Each structure stands twice: as C-alpha cells, then as structure tokens.
Amino acid sequence: MRSIKTILLGTILAAGFGIFVGTTDVHADTLYTVQSGDSLSKISQQFGGDANFINKIAEDNNIDNIHMIYVGQELVIKTGEGTEIAAAPAAAVQVETQPAAQPAATESAAASAYTGTSSSAKEWIAQKESNGSYTATNGRYIGRYQLDSSYLNGDYSAENQERVADQYVAQRYGSWEAAQAFWLANGWY
Missing domain, CATH: 3.10.350.10 (LysM domain)
Incomplete structure (x- = not known):
C-alpha cells in the first residue's frame, strides 16, 4: 500500500513539475x-x-x-x-x-526634420507655436515661442525671446525634447 501511494504521489509531482517547467507566458509585455x-x-x-x-x-x-x-x-x-x-x-x-497630421507645408517640413536633437525639437516647437515668427502674437503670448508677455519684461527682441525660451524650457522640462514630448501629449508646452 505504501509503495502505491509513493508511486502515485511521485507521478503526480513529476507531472505537475513537467507542466510547470514546460509552460511559458505568451502574454508577456x-x-x-x-x-x-x-x-x-x-x-x-x-x-x-x-x-x-x-x-x-x-x-x-x-x-x-x-x-x-x-x-x-x-x-x-x-x-x-x-x-x-x-x-x-x-x-x-x-x-x-508624434503629432497628428501636419496641416501646413512648413509644419510638415519641421516635423519630418525632427531627429531628436535640442535644436530640432526647439525649431519644431517654434514652428508649431508661431510658424517661426518673432512678431507673432496671440493675446498675451508673444513671439516665436509664444511666451507669456510677463516673462519677456517688455523686451520682445529675438535675442531675449531665445534666452527666455531656453530658460523657461530648462526650468520646466529640462530639455527641448521633453518640452516637445509634453507638447505632443497636450497640444501646448
């Protein structure tokens, strides 16, 4: 009787172990x-x-x-x-x-030129925000990067816009690539 129990238990354990070892998770991500x-x-x-x-x-x-x-x-x-x-x-x-379909040829060119560098991400945002124009306005948002006018302190020159945009992105996102990723997810940066 004892040997039948031992054989039966051994067979069950071996079969269970074989099933356990022989399976893989085909649903792994x-x-x-x-x-x-x-x-x-x-x-x-x-x-x-x-x-x-x-x-x-x-x-x-x-x-x-x-x-x-x-x-x-x-x-x-x-x-x-x-x-x-x-x-x-x-x-x-x-x-x-990545963004949805690009409506304007300049936006399409800017998006296709994206290579993952800071300069291309920065240019991509400039094209999205103002078509690259330093004189673009939208209410209180001014210039190439559509910065809040309070950030520019009345100096709307191209040099100040570049400097303030770099500072803003560095503080808020850490990099232009991160700012672009945020823009893609939210439609603004």
Whole structure:
C-alpha cells in the first residue's frame, strides 16, 4: 500500500513539475524605445515578422495616428491570445508620441526634420507655436515661442525671446525634447 501511494504521489509531482517547467507566458509585455528611422510598420515587422500588428501596437499604446511616432517614445508591445511575437532586443527601453497630421507645408517640413536633437525639437516647437515668427502674437503670448508677455519684461527682441525660451524650457522640462514630448501629449508646452 505504501509503495502505491509513493508511486502515485511521485507521478503526480513529476507531472505537475513537467507542466510547470514546460509552460511559458505568451502574454508577456515588452517595453520598446522608438529609435531614429522606426515606424510602426518596422516595429511590427521586428516583433511579429510582418506588418499585421500595426493597429494592435497603436491601440495598446493609445496612438491616434499610426504614421506618427517619435524617437524616444516608449511602446508596450503585447502579444495577443495565440499570437507569438519575438522578444524585443535588450536595448529597448523608452517611448512617447508624434503629432497628428501636419496641416501646413512648413509644419510638415519641421516635423519630418525632427531627429531628436535640442535644436530640432526647439525649431519644431517654434514652428508649431508661431510658424517661426518673432512678431507673432496671440493675446498675451508673444513671439516665436509664444511666451507669456510677463516673462519677456517688455523686451520682445529675438535675442531675449531665445534666452527666455531656453530658460523657461530648462526650468520646466529640462530639455527641448521633453518640452516637445509634453507638447505632443497636450497640444501646448
């Protein structure tokens, strides 16, 4: 009797261990950081072998325009039921979102020129805020970066606008890239 119990218990434990060791979680999420030159199509190809996962990636990451992602944006890559998506490279880490369709040619050129540098992010914001004009006004917001007139202290010169904009962004966001990411998420900076 004792040997039957031992055999039965041993078989149950071995089967349970075999099931435990033999299973993997096909629903694991991967955090991927968008790199220069990436598109949702390329990311879908990388993780799924084809472009069939574009809409799933966009949906999982609340991306409204599948044609607009930006360098440094972090995307969560999820696998669906029965869907096998390869693991992301070890370098994957961060992400954020690109703007919606650009209405004006100058805005489109500025957005497509974005490479992730401070100068390109700064120019991108200037184009969005005032089409790059130092003389643009919108109520109490003045100039190229649409700064509150109280920040400029009556000096609306291009040099002062540049200096004050750099100080404002450094204090509030830390970098022009972070300011751009905030603008993309909120429509202002």
